[in-house]
Amino acid sequence: MVEPDLIRLKDTPVPPAGDDAKRAALAAATAAFEKSAPGAKGSTAPQRLSHASSPTEGKKKMRQTFQFNRALAASIAALMIGAPAAFMLSRTYAPGGGGSTSNLSGGPISPPAEVAVAPHMEAPAAVPPAPAPSAPVAREERAKSTTAAGALGGRVDGVAPPPRLAGSVQDGVRQKLSRSAHDAKSVAAVETGASPPVDRHVAPESEFRDRFDSKEINSVKVAATEPVSTFSIDVDTASYAFARRALNDGRLPPKDSVRVEEFVNYFPYDYPKPESAQAAFKPTITVTPSPWNPGNRLVHIAIQGYALQSAERPRANLVFLIDVSGSMSPQDRLPLVKNALRMLVDELKPEDTVAVVTYASGSGVALEPTKIADKSKILGAIDALGAGGSTAGGQGIQDAYRLAESNFDASAVNRVILSTDGDFNVGVSDQSELKGLIERKREKGVFLSILGVGQGNYNDALMQTLAQNGNGAAVYVDNLNEARKALIEEASSTLFPIAKDVKIQVEWNPARVSEYRLIGYETRALRREDFNNDKMDAGDVGSGHRVTAMYEITPANSEKKLVDELRYGKQKAPAVGQASAESEFGFLKLRYKLPKEGASRLITQPITDQQSMESLARAPQDVRFSIAVAAFAQLLKGAPYLGGYGYDDVIALAQSAKGDDPFGYRAEFVNLARLAKSARP
Amino acid sequence: MPGEETDGDLARRAAAGDRAAFATLAERHYDRVYALAWRWSGARAEAQDIAQDAMVKIATAMNGFRNDCAFTSWVYRIAYTTAVDHIRARRRVVALEPARISALADGADNETPENDMIGQELWRAVRALPDQQRDAVLLVYAQDLSHGEAAALMGCSEKTVSWHLHEARKRLRIILEAV
Structure with a gap:
């Protein structure tokens, strides 16, 4: 029964290539032809393929030989011309074949x-x-x-x-x-010659092609044995936008794609503001009862960054590096990026400069650095961008950095903004080189941000890593509204950093707190000693950005402790210095560097009873809303700490804290929570 | 094709640097290159990428074309190696089976027919085979080559192709019967 099925393979219709793709391919081929035509360049080496655009060099020996016997050639030629007739293949087995293929492999099926x-x-x-x-x-x-x-x-x-x-x-x-x-x-x-590899598997039916690194959910820590919690700040929001897209399609996002802190930090909150750029941050602490665990309390740490006024804003030297490979052609990819760029160009100041580099089969400079004053030229270059070709990101990023450096201005913000649907086609081995390049450029003052689009190919882990190494944010954009939020409303925070290497450390007072759990920030954990180490890279914060972190704490003497006390050798509470004050739950330390400084500054604030609210309802609106968001993200992530707290509770809490919501973000959130109730995994 | 120049003539001129001749050839062969790319990759966007890559390679290598084999076969070989390399490069990063996932991903443009295509299961199973088994099956069954021709392209002996096919059939049979 296999044989007849296989014979039908040749009759299956092939979905036609898009006209645009064909045109782009032919144009690229013609351009390559001209470049390598004998008249243009005198090279006569027979093995041209070795410098062809593909990043995958090193073909097998046989494949490099383009000469083979004529009889064979003729028959192959004849076959190629015979166009396959349309033919319907009857379905011989039910869906789910993929699953059983996995079992075939013999090995355990493990998601990446x-x-x-x-x-x-x-x-x-x-x-x-x-x-x-x-x-x-x-x-x-x-x-x-x-x-x-x-x-x-x-x-x-x-x-x-x-x-x-x-x-x-x-x-x-x-x-x-x-x-x-x-x-x-x-x-x-990797294929190993003639022996069939056993360890091949097919993804389960619901698997996404998008890639996410997994991290274990932060566990409950005992304050007496591990009183200090340290992490880097995170202002990315890609995880939320990604989940929104999945939910709008009726699916739950993959658990690994949910990062609680990115959900919480997606929303604009109106936290108290710092007075000057010198004190870059103002922390505001609120302690409320935990909505999902009555005995526990939530410590809500809101940190508001200073917002630069337009006049203080440095000049911007931006280079857009745009993926124009064939996979970027759907409406929600390249066309979306182009619209986003047009909007951004409208927001920039006349003396700012913009350059555009594209990458696909090759890399090319679509626009040399141009002042915004010459807007029509910039818009023209953006309009002319079209998708086609495959991705060769490595060369593109080199070109982008070259332009950024050629136009480098020490007093300006120099930034490359990479826009892609994910695959940065440099091969695994080159990813580390790429990361190294981005780090070196960062040291020189050229930063990298990432504007991710599309779903299905989105390489979240790589984009996160690249953006983090380049002192930038990775933003995932799935519609124009989101693009506006990322590039316009938050343009200044995306583009103009007010502080770098921002780290948070909280020391808990075992006399008041028996257990604590940091909600989210799994990918941002730092070691205790990293906090004071100025060499240690950490998150960056842009103008006007705000960051929220939450701990769930179990007060000392609570009945509901998850970790039992030790029967033997009752630990003496470590001396908390003179601050063993009964009124303090803990002590917050925030370390950051100003953008052009190498030494860090420190902000401290005790977490005390004064900040404590008797009920959640009395907490400020923004605090309540962010708690709803944190609960929602934890539900999507399958975190085990929420007890019976469900989507309905999230909806109720968020509804009560919607506030003004001028752009409808919070209303949208409530809708997503409703969708999550009925979404399939 | 009466009234049209043969591939051979065009290829000779293109190899000598004739731009128009090359453009005609490229236009004439793109669809076949793309069709092959689709058979291997199973996703439209990816096939378009591969096809463009292959066209660029063909253009770059054009002046090395010696006319000692049919132009079509030469193109075919480049398309095949490009597709295989592309899939390998991708697989080094993503080991997930691409076809259905790309179909899912491309859902937004609503013009991706592979989603609804009957027989998708078979393609999926075939593309999930180990590389050489997959190549053997696609070359012999989808492209309708003889074992000898497939062997020449794959760079192995005819016997090895037969063995790959045998293994592939065995695997596919287990899949079919498991359902």
Whole structure:
């Protein structure tokens, strides 16, 4: 029964290529032809393919030979011309075949994320930078030799590869996570000659092609044994926009794609503002009862960044690096990006400059750095962008940085804004080089932000890593409204940093707090000693940005503790210095650097009874709304700490805290919570 | 085709740098290159990417074309290697089966017929085969080559192709019967 089915393969109709794609391909081919025509350039080397645009070099020996026997050639030619007739193939088995294919492989079916989970808990501890081994591995991978399987084989056993770069530990960890997942994959994918690999699997039916790194949900910590909690600030919001898109399609977002802090930080809140750019932040602390756990309390930490006035705003030197590969053609990708850019151009000041670089099969400069004063030229260049070709991001990013540097202005904001639907086609081995490049440019003062579009191909983990290494935010944009929010309303925060390496550390007072749990920020955890280490890279905050973090705490002497006290050797509460004051739950420390400074500044504030509210209803509206958002994200993530608290409770709490909501973000949130109730996993 | 120049003549001129001749050839062969790309990748957007890549390669390599084989076969070979390389490159990053997921992803443009196509299951199963088994099946069944021709393209012996096909059929049968 297999044979007749297979015979039908040749009769299956092929969905036609789009006219645009065809035109783009032919144009690209003609351009390449002219470049390499004998008249234009005297090279006569027969093996042109070695410098063709594809990033995948190193074909098999046989494939490099373009000459083969005539008889064979003729018959192949004849077959190619025979156009397949339209033919309907009868369905011989029910859907779900994919699932059983997985079982075939014999090995356990693990979603990509799980590969990453194992090493992550230990990873931050002590990983000495060991860049040496990376180079040969990278080369091997690029060469795609069959021996690569052997070289990488060891990684499958959960042995994390050495960090590629002596970057910050946090970055190293992220990178390693994604690498270990990728390596495992690549091993699975590498063909080893004639022997059929066993470890091949097909994704489960509901799997997304989008890639997300997984992190374990923050667990409950005992204040007496582990009183200090340290993390980096995060102003990304991509996770929320991504979940919104899934929910609007009637699906729950993949759990790994949900980052609680990005949900919470998506919304504009009206927190008390700092007075001057020198005191870049103002923290506001509110302690309320936990809505999902009556005995517990929530410590809500709101941090408002200083908003630059337009006059103080530095000049902007922006380079847009735009993916124009064929996959960008749907309406919600390149056309959306173009509209977003047009809006942004309207917002910038006349002396700001914009340049546009595109990348696809090759990379090209679509617009040299041009002052906004010459708006029509910029708009013309944006209009002329069209999708077609495949992605070669590596060259594109080099070109973008070159332009940014050619127009570098030490007093300006110099930023590359990468806009893509995800795949940055540089191959796994080159990702670390790319990250290194972005880090080096960051040191020189050129930052990177990412505007992600499209769904299905979106490489969240890579984009996060790149943006974080480039001192930028990764924003996921799925409609024009979102683009406006990201680029216009928050243009100044996206583009103009007020502080960098912003870290938060909270020390809990075991006399008042027995257990605590940081809600979200799993990907941003720092070690305790990293807090005072100015070398340690952390999140950046743009003008007017606000950041919210929440802890759920169990007061001392509570009946509801999750972790039992030890029977033996009752621990004495560590001396909290003179501040063993009974009135303090804990102590907040915030460290940041001004954009052009190397030494950090410190803001501190005790968390006291004065900030405590008797009931949630008395908490400020923004605090209540952000708590609803945090609950929602935890539900989507499947976090185990919410008890019976459900979507209806989220909706009720959010409804009560909608406030003015001029752009409808909060109303939209309530709708999403309703959708989540009926969404399928 | 009467009244039209043959591929051979055009290719000779294109190899010598004749732009118009190349443009005609490119226009004439794009659809076939794309069709092959689609068979391997299973997703329209990706097939378009592969096809463009292959066209660029063809253009770049054009002046190395020696006319010692049919132009069509030469194009065909480049298309095949480009498709296989593309899929490998992608798979080094994503090991998920692409066809249905791309279909899902492209849902937004509402013009992706592979979603509704009957027989999608079979394509899916075939594309999920190990690379060489997949190539053997697609070359022999979808492109209707002989085992010898497939072997020449894949760079292995005819026997190996037969063995790959045998293994592929075995695998596919288990899938079918498991349902």
